[in-house]
Amino acid sequence: xxxxxxxxxxxxxxxxxxxxxxxxxxxxxxxxxxxxxxxxxxxxxxxxxxxxxxxxxxxxxxxxxxxxxxxxxxxxxxxxxxxxxxxxxxxxxxxxxxxxxxxxxxx
Numbered sequence: 070x071x072x073x074x075x076x077x078x079x080x081x082x083x084x085x086x087x088x089x090x091x092x093x094x095x096x097x098x099x100x101x102x103x104x105x106x107x108x109x110x111x112x113x114x115x116x117x118x119x120x121x122x123x124x125x126x127x128x129x130x131x132x133x134x135x136x137x138x139x140x141x142x143x144x145x146x147x148x149x150x151x152x153x154x155x156x157x158x159x160x161x162x163x164x165x166x167x168x169x170x171x172x173x174x175x176x
Contacts, residue, residue, distance in 0.1 A: 072161045075148060079165045082141040086172045089134040092127060099124040142172045 103120045106112055149156065149165050156162035 071152060071155070072159060075145070075152075075156070075161045075165050078141065078145045078148060079161070079168050082138070082145050082168050082172050085134060085138045085141050086168070086175055089131065089138050089175060092130045092134055096124065096127040096131065099127050138172055138175070142169065145169060 099120070103117070103124050106117050106120055145165055146169055149162065149169065153162070156165075
């Protein structure tokens, strides 16, 4: 049961970490797109405004994902720390530790 729980929590953290990376990349792409649109003098102001809304929406997803990742990271760390002696050497333990490191690097 413990291994299954760790495996699930590791998967959750991995998914949320990927989501966060995706939202950050998407926000960068949308910002670049908005800047290039602003450089075009003949482009309709409404289109530029809509692109700014898309950028804002992308940026607004980052804090939510960051908070969810932080919660998932703390949950997994706590579970791993409390059971490290029992789990030592298990592949689930190794995967959890690797994902904890990866998520910590994203912050």
